[in-house]
Amino acid sequence: MKIKFHHIILGLLLATMGCKKDNYDAPSSKLTGRLTYKGAAINVEYNQVPFELYQPGFGKTGAIKGTFQQDGSYSTLLFNGNYKFTIPPNQGPFMWKELASGKRDTLAVTVSGSQTLDIEVTPYYLINNTKITGASKVVTAVFDLQKVITDANAKNIEAIVLYINKTQFVSAGDNQIASTNIAGSAITNMNNVSISVNVPTITPTQNYVFARVGLKVADVEDMIFSPVVKVNY
Incomplete structure (x- = not known):
């Protein structure tokens, strides 16, 4: 009987320890923002451009990972503390600063609420x-194009694509019902570029689509986009 009593006490202690371990508060500080260039939003493909956050000295070496929305916005829940924000190599239709060692630079972020x-x-x-x-x-x-990076890191335009879709998620793959493109080599004037696409039959019928223009940079996987707009036709 005495042995059984000890077993009961031990079980209660383990259960209590387990509850304490499982009852830590979840992260509640929301870090939000968007990709920008000189204050202007950078639009990308939904859920395709990743970011990473690291918390040095917290005992966790792995990254907290997330992706940007198609309007370039992001949101993640964190504990208060100091973090390092970065975008992995070869991601995004933009340049991210690298250190002299060739490693990706990081942005220091202090989260306090x-x-x-x-x-x-x-x-x-x-x-x-x-x-x-x-x-x-x-x-x-109809739109204008601006070449931002003009130094040794400059790249050519591979193609311009006009995408349309039934919903507000607009890009390649399943997020389009039609598209048309212009080869970069065919663009002789960066101003007033025009591109058109026919709207296919839509079931059930609707008299509008969502559209945006994508620009594919040579040797860069991710495209940069214009904002999504609703278009009646």
Whole structure:
């Protein structure tokens, strides 16, 4: 009987320890922001451009990972403390600063309650002054292109693509119902570039689509986009 009593006490202690271990408060400080260049939002493909946060000296060496929304925004829940923010190599249609050692630079972030932090990057190109209109089941985009990086890191335009979709998620793959493109080599004037795409039959019928322009940089996986707009046709 005495042995059984000791077993009961030991079980209660272990259960109590287990509850304490499982009852730590969840992270509650929200870090939000967006990708920007000189204050202007950088639009990317939904859930395709990742970021990483590290908390030095906290006993955890792995990264807290997340991805940007298609409007370049992000949101993550963290514990209060000091973090290092970075974007992994070969990710995003922009340049991220690297150290002399060749390693990715990091942005120091001090989290003390919820806050907003925009992430400044340098895109290879910008899509400016975009006007997207619709008529007679045709969607047309007119826009200007700006080459931002012009030094030894400069890259050419591989293609310009106009995407349309039934929903507000617009890009390649399953997030389009139609698209058309212009080869970069065919662009002779960076101003008033025009591109059009026919709207296919949509079931169930709707008299609008969502559209945006994507720019594919040569040798860069991720595209930069204009903002998504709703277009009646």
